[in-house]
Amino acid sequence: MATHEVLRAFRFALDPSETQVVALARYAGAARWAFNHALAIKQAAHQQWRAEVDALVKSGIAEPEARKAVKIAIPSKPAIQKAWVAERGDSRCDVDGSCPWWWEVNNYCFQSGFIDADASWRNWLSSLRGNRDGRRVGYPRYKKKGRSRDSFRLHHDVKRPSIRLLGHRRLNLPKLGEVRLHGSGKRLMRLAARGQAVIQSVTVSRAGSRWYASVLCKVQQELPQRPTARQRVGGLVGVDLGSAYLAVLSDRLHRDNPDSAVVEHPRRLKLSMDRLVKAQRALSRTVKGSARRAKAARKVARIHHQIAERRATDVHAFTKCLTSNFSHIAVEGFSVEGMIARETASGRSRRGSKLSSLFNRHLLDASLGEVKRQLSYKAPWYGATLIVLAPGEPVNLICSRCGAQNSRVTVSDSKFSCRDCGLHIARQQNAARNIMRAGRRSLGSVTSGSGETINARGGAVRPHTRSGVGRAALKREDTRSHRPGAIPRE
Ligand SMILES: [Zn+2]
Structure with missing residues (x-):
């Protein structure tokens, strides 16, 4: 075991009293x-x-x-x-x-x-000035009540902590007092008691009708130096991320479940989607400015929020499973944005596939990017190694059995057929096997220990453990805006 200091956010749903709800809104x-x-x-x-x-x-x-x-x-x-x-x-x-x-x-x-x-x-x-990656950032806009997210962030003196857990079920917030947790704070409580977690700050925010506290901690995390027995049995797995299925693996995710090589987009979302459609229809029938409209709008917001929460939970479960069941995980190297763009350009969404009917494009982008992000920080946590293939690896065009190239296959096809050896399988499955092969090749060219990301150009890179965020992976702003000690005390 090697110990690393990482910043991790522990996110709790709150059960504030009615007076506390008023206070939280005032703070925000x-x-x-x-x-x-x-x-x-x-x-x-x-x-x-x-x-x-x-x-x-x-x-x-x-x-x-x-x-x-x-x-x-x-x-x-x-x-x-x-x-x-x-x-x-x-x-x-x-x-x-x-x-x-x-x-x-x-x-x-x-x-x-x-x-x-x-x-x-x-x-x-x-x-x-073009110094920033990602989407263009617009001119800063004012925050509007009811439109912008309600949230505030509190810091404290780490030596005399006023942000702290009291028992497993209550969180003390400076000046606000004790707020009841909806779930249990046992895990953080234990880490704090052992001196392995030091609370730096807390971000409290409202999502739907619920308030959440995201507690940012410096955590002394023990990282395993080698894979477990289970991971060694699992070995190397190739993972193809996509829109028809969240992921298709070159191997079973669970040893005892033959269907587990295919990971669907969270299925229970479909149920929530039906409820959402119904709620949205109800909303559209209400009169603008009426009390019933406000109520219907609250309901739509609540379902949206529920969907986001469930999706996040499922993605977390999947990435944890993957990183703890295999010693090496290979994924494709190109950006997720590029993948989605190619798929839609080739007509998949126009034909009304799952992509357009079930998922908002924006959310799908986020899910796949999120899977990769979580894999990169969870791999070292569980002693696994993430292998990111060099961009441009032709994983979709090559037959995974004989290696012949079928240049007619595009990402929008659901099947792969080989003219040379007659292999006929699902495209994503073929891709997953190729990704696994390519992963094995790049493994051969570098010596690797566990807990590293191999970028398949030869070098093994230690991931930035500092940027690893725990449960609150939805909230990227936590890691960026929290700089412990950045706020001078008055
Ligand atoms: Zn073939």
Whole structure:
């Protein structure tokens, strides 16, 4: 066993009392206020800069020079907070200001709101300059009550922790007090008692009608150095991720279940989907602005939320199963986005396959990307090795039995037929076997220990264990925005 320090989020559904629900909403409101306050200051500074640049351009100076000549800094958290403290007022002693009620909520609501505004400004700028991967980030927008997600983040002094579990069923939040957990906090409680988990911060957010607390911890995690007996028996498995099936494996996922090589997209989603369609129809029949419409809308939101939760649970169960049943897991190397684009371009969704009928494209993208992300951090947890094939490996075109190439097969076909040896199997199954072969080849070319990601270009890479998030994999913002110690205490 080797010990690594990782940041992990433990997510709990809360069962707050009615008064606590009011308090939670007020805290989220304060965080929203702080974000908007900081954003307004940034936008004002930006507009002033723009106006002065325009004035210079009008007077005959070239735009690039004008941009350089005007020096107006966009205020960030320290300056914004300092100004805010001076003018916020205080309703306890009748001092008027921008926010005289600030003392009613935890101060960290404001601090994390200011920090989040900094982050969204930074993201927009770096996206604008092309320094940022992923989707284009738009100009930061104000958070609207009822439209934006209700959430706030609290930090504490790690030496005198006020964010802590009391027993297995209650979470103490600074100033808010003890909130009952819907489930059990036993696992985190045990880790904390042994000194293996130190709570850094908590993000509380509302999803549907439920409140959740995501508790971010520094965890001393013991990583196994070699695969277990079960994993050694499982050996190497090739996994083809796709839209018709979530995954098709080159081998059974469970030894005793012959059907387990094919992993369907979470099946119980279908039931929820039916309920969703019904609820949406009911919503469309209501009158705008009526009380019944609001109620129907709440119901739709609740089902959406339920679907997301179930999907997340199933994906977690699958990735855990995969990483604990096999010593080596091979997956294709290209981006998930590219795969979906190819599949839809080839007409699969137009023909009304499962892809379009069951899944929102956006959600499917997210599921497959999520599987890969979870595999990359769970592999080292369980002593398995993830092998990511080099992009461009022709896993779909080659016959997995004789190696002949069938260039007519596209990702939208559900079957693979070989003209040379007559093999006729499901396309994804053929691909999974090829992925397994390719994985074995790249294994031969590198010496590997467990808990590593092999990127199939020869090098074995230690994964960034710091970025591994536990149960709260839905909430990527947890790992990005939580920088322990980033918030100075007042
Ligand atoms: Zn063949």
